[in-house]
Amino acid sequence: MLPEDELIGLLAEVAGTSGELLVGIGDDAAVLDGGLVVCTDALVDGVHFRSDAMAARDIGLRAAAANLSDLAAMGARPLALLAAIGLPDGYQGAQELAAGLAGHGVPLAGGDLTRAPVLTVAVTALGRAARPVLRSGGRPGDRLVVTGPLGGQAASGYTRPVTPRLAEGVELAMVATAMIDLSDGIASDVRRLATASGTGAMVDLARLPRAPGATLEQAAAGGEDYELLAAVPPDAALPSWATDVGELTERPEVLLVDADGTARDLVGYDHFRR
Amino acid sequence: MLPEDELIGLLAEVAGTSGELLVGIGDDAAVLDGGLVVCTDALVDGVHFRSDAMAARDIGLRAAAANLSDLAAMGARPLALLAAIGLPDGYQGAQELAAGLAGHGVPLAGGDLTRAPVLTVAVTALGRAARPVLRSGGRPGDRLVVTGPLGGQAASGYTRPVTPRLAEGVELAMVATAMIDLSDGIASDVRRLATASGTGAMVDLARLPRAPGATLEQAAAGGEDYELLAAVPPDAALPSWATDVGELTERPEVLLVDADGTARDLVGYDHFRR
Numbered sequence: 224m225l226p227e228d229e230l231i232g233l234l235a236e237v238a239g240t241s242g243e244l245l246v247g248i249g250d251d252a253a254v255l256d257g258g259l260v261v262c263t264d265a266l267v268d269g270v271h272f273r274s275d276a277m278a279a280r281d282i283g284l285r286a287a288a289a290n291l292s293d294l295a296a297m298g299a300r301p302l303a304l305l306a307a308i309g310l311p312d313g314y315q316g317a318q319e320l321a322a323g324l325a326g327h328g329v330p331l332a333g334g335d336l337t338r339a340p341v342l343t344v345a346v347t348a349l350g351r352a353a354r355p356v357l358r359s360g361g362r363p364g365d366r367l368v369v370t371g372p373l374g375g376q377a378a379s380g381y382t383r384p385v386t387p388r389l390a391e392g393v394e395l396a397m398v399a400t401a402m403i404d405l406s407d408g409i410a411s412d413v414r415r416l417a418t419a420s421g422t423g424a425m426v427d428l429a430r431l432p433r434a435p436g437a438t439l440e441q442a443a444a445g446g447e448d449y450e451l452l453a454a455v456p457p458d459a460a461l462p463s464w465a466t467d468v469g470e471l472t473e474r475p476e477v478l479l480v481d482a483d484g485t486a487r488d489l490v491g492y493d494h495f496r497r
Numbered sequence: 498m499l500p501e502d503e504l505i506g507l508l509a510e511v512a513g514t515s516g517e518l519l520v521g522i523g524d525d526a527a528v529l530d531g532g533l534v535v536c537t538d539a540l541v542d543g544v545h546f547r548s549d550a551m552a553a554r555d556i557g558l559r560a561a562a563a564n565l566s567d568l569a570a571m572g573a574r575p576l577a578l579l580a581a582i583g584l585p586d587g588y589q590g591a592q593e594l595a596a597g598l599a600g601h602g603v604p605l606a607g608g609d610l611t612r613a614p615v616l617t618v619a620v621t622a623l624g625r626a627a628r629p630v631l632r633s634g635g636r637p638g639d640r641l642v643v644t645g646p647l648g649g650q651a652a653s654g655y656t657r658p659v660t661p662r663l664a665e666g667v668e669l670a671m672v673a674t675a676m677i678d679l680s681d682g683i684a685s686d687v688r689r690l691a692t693a694s695g696t697g698a699m700v701d702l703a704r705l706p707r708a709p710g711a712t713l714e715q716a717a718a719g720g721e722d723y724e725l726l727a728a729v730p731p732d733a734a735l736p737s738w739a740t741d742v743g744e745l746t747e748r749p750e751v752l753l754v755d756a757d758g759t760a761r762d763l764v765g766y767d768h769f770r771r
Contacts, residue, residue: 332527
């Protein structure tokens with residue numbers, strides 16, 4: 224288990240419940256009564272980006288995308304974003320950063336600004352889904368599909384613009400049994416989906432769609448691509464942009480299999496380990 | 498205008514709009530279609546608290562309270578909290594901190610954990626209000642009332658437990674024309690309410706209920722008391738716990754008047770200035 228998953232497990236133990244909270248900590252987003260879907264994700268200078276190598280607007284775009292991607296993975300349509308921004312003394316890019324946050328066309332409904340030792344952007348996204356897709360609904364025999372090329376962020380040093388797969392998430396939600404966004408690489412995220420679903424998984428590494436310049440390792444274990452990974456029934460009609468990369472299995476192991484049939488031991492990107 | 502208000506104004510300029518977003522940046526919380534009320538607020542070690550002087554659970558309780566207080570100021574009932582927590586290397590208090598976040602009885606629906614140079618706790622609160630009370634509905638002649646004693650946090654060095662005034666906010670919402678929570682002290686927050694309402698205000702400093710040990714200056718300009726300040730029509734019946742401390746006026750000035758009738762020049766607590 225990745226250190227981040229262990230810590231999230233600690234949070235879940237003390238999180239509490241209520242009648243209005245249908246899905247709590249542990250999925251891409253929480254689900255409240257009425258199909259309200261909500262998630263939060265923070266980016267920290269020096270951990271998730273480098274403010275000296277990235278324009279303020281791009282940092283805002285990326286922080287919003289990370290959260291909108293979590294909504295996409297639930298099959299939700301976004302309603303609004305909120306941002307709590309920590310600014311180091313003298314930081315001049317607050318307005319550009321906010322413009323980036325609103326740059327995906329989802330309005331910024333709330334904001335908090337405070338001093339902080341390094342630039343910190345904590346975003347919350349709210350959306351609605353008619354039928355939210357969880358990580359836990361996958362069944363043995365379901366196909367595993369991804370929405371686009373992988374490894375592009377790792378190959379570019381994590382500087383490429385990110386487009387959250389919102390329309391794709393809504394379309395996949397009509398057939399998917401389980402879904403997750405690829406924030407840490409399919410090597411880790413397929414394990415999260417399979418564990419939540421109580422299945423194993425087999426991913427055929429040769430079938431992973433690779434971004435230009437990406438190695439196989441970057442495609443499997445690079446972070447922050449923000450494509451979606453969905454489990455779909457074997458007879459489901461797939462959109463043309465979806466790539467079948469493997470399946471969920473009865474056997475509980477998660478196997479990443481090379482072109483020659485060798486299982487590879489790849490682990491995704493973890494912000495606590497980097 | 499406080500530096501924080503100027504920065505929030507910059508955010509509002511680029512925030513965007515949508516049909517579902519009824520009230521955006523600039524009030525205690527945003528309001529979405531269906532009476533959904535949502536806000537975000539971050540606490541940073543060394544700015545809002547000192548982790549070497551405060552137990553992890555108390556930090557969590559305070560971060561939740563700051564947000565629940567914003568819901569209270571809208572007259573909203575809380576549904577759930579989300580937290581994006583930045584942890585310095587080796588920090589051991591994550592679970593205690595999460596227990597504190599859930600310690601007001603509102604479930605923690607979502608969590609993100611990441612590395613950060615100092616402990617950073619960004620919380621989002623979601624609630625619902627039948628009739629959300631904004632800062633902007635006050636009218637000249639309305640009485641100004643507060644929910645409890647002021648200055649206790651400043652007098653104690655910002656270490657006392659905070660109780661968000663949720664029940665009081667719902668009760669005041671039945672009569673209030675405008676409401677705000679006292680996060681930066683009435684000297685600043687009454688100005689925000691009056692400015693939003695397009696009125697002036699007169700606060701009688703001698704009538705401010707003072708917490709034990711608090712000076713008049715701490716009661717007027719100390720931060721983080723998280724009591725509520727509401728404007729109510731002059732003929733409204735007031736709950737017994739409400740203290741009348743002044744009124745909204747036609748003249749646009751905001752006056753803080755001493756027992757001998759002298760106007761005092763007091764300015765509240767600002768995290769950018771400290």
